[in-house]
Amino acid sequence: xxxxxxxxxxxxxxxxxxxxxxxxxxxxxxxxxxxxxxxxxxxxxxxxxxxxxxxxxxxxxxxxxxxxxxxxxxxxxxxxxxxxxxxxxxxxxxxxxxxxxxxxxxxxxxxxxxxxxxxxxxxxxxxxxxxxxxxxxxxxxxxxxxxxxxxxxxxxxxxxxxxxxxxxxxxxxxxxxxxxxxxxxxxxxxxxxxxxxxxxxxxxxxxxxxxxxxxxxxxxxxxxxxxxxxxxxxxxx
Ligand code: SAM
Numbered sequence: 001x002x003x004x005x006x007x008x009x010x011x012x013x014x015x016x017x018x019x020x021x022x023x024x025x026x027x028x029x030x031x032x033x034x035x036x037x038x039x040x041x042x043x044x045x046x047x048x049x050x051x052x053x054x055x056x057x058x059x060x061x062x063x064x065x066x067x068x069x070x071x072x073x074x075x076x077x078x079x080x081x082x083x084x085x086x087x088x089x090x091x092x093x094x095x096x097x098x099x100x101x102x103x104x105x106x107x108x109x110x111x112x113x114x115x116x117x118x119x120x121x122x123x124x125x126x127x128x129x130x131x132x133x134x135x136x137x138x139x140x141x142x143x144x145x146x147x148x149x150x151x152x153x154x155x156x157x158x159x160x161x162x163x164x165x166x167x168x169x170x171x172x173x174x175x176x177x178x179x180x181x182x183x184x185x186x187x188x189x190x191x192x193x194x195x196x197x198x199x200x201x202x203x204x205x206x207x208x209x210x211x212x213x214x215x216x217x218x219x220x221x222x223x224x225x226x227x228x229x230x231x232x233x234x235x236x237x
Contacts, residue, residue, distance in 0.1 A: 013157045014133075018105055021065075025107035028066055040068075043229050044150060048072040050222075050233060051146060055080055056096045060144045060169065062134045062162075063152020064101035067112035067127070071119060073099050074126055100139070102132045135161040137168075144169035154201040163214035167236060204230045 024031060032040045053059060053073045061069045077097050103109050109129050116127055132138055134149065134156050147166050156162050202210065204221050207230075211219045216234025223230050 014104070017155050021105040022107045025066075025105065025111050028108065028111060029068075032068075039225065040151075043224055043231070044068055044072055046222075046224065047148065047150060047231055048076055050231060051148060053077050053146065057145045058098050058100075058143065059146040059148070060100045060102060060137075060139065062102050062132075062137070062147065062149040062166075063155065064103050065105075065108040065112060065152075067101055067115055069148055069150050070099045070101045070112075070127060071116070071121070074121065074124070077126070097126045098128060099126055100128045100130055100144075102130045102134070102137065104131065104133050106131055135165060137165050139169070141168045159202070159207075159210060160214070163210060163216075167215045169236070204232070208232060 021028075036043075047069065051059075051073070053076050055077050057073075057077065059070075059073055061073070064070055074097070101109065101112060103112075109131060113129055116122055116124070121127055130138075134152065135158055147169050149162070149166070153159060153162055201207070204223065204227065208219045208221055211232060211234045215236065217237060219232065219234040221230045221232040
């Protein structure tokens, strides 16, 4: 049986997405590399460099999966801290950065936690792993400096809900990579789903106007690889 994304009822979509990512969790990184030719690494570097994270930042990475974006943020902040500790007066910068990795799928989070240990971040209190739905987040309003969602918003049922949830926080910056599939799932249905979700995602201009409608200002996007991937950003003042 094949399913088209269109045939999937809204209420079934969350379950479907959950199954897809449970199926692919253990191979997720390999698939990313295969499908993007390793380019997803550069795109994520670019995302984090645009975000410009800083020590003591409270950041929320939604659909954070295996921690790819969060690790980059942490590494960037650590490199800043490393410079800061040369100055003893800046010692306090060593504390309090918090990067919340939020994902609806516990299997993806578990792979991320394992990778954090492998990278020597097992005891790092800056990384906080949280199971949660992008459409209804359990954090307080204005509790974050930044929000990112990378290769995740196309998987949600209601983009508008995700955007209005995103807007609840106090943003330093808001960045998104909406387009492009980078996964080949181990089974045909998962793959089919991922391909459909890419095809159906609104084009760059449309998504930018949806962000503006959600309240974001200075909405911009940068196309990468001729628009196969784009990074959208917006600010909340
Ligand atoms: N951000 C990571 C990256 O770029 O490597 C992971 C991207 S992966 C393609 C999409 C992730 O979105 C999966 O881990 C999936 O579990 C998660 N996801 C799907 N629907 C979600 C939702 N409603 N709320 C939070 N996470 C969701």
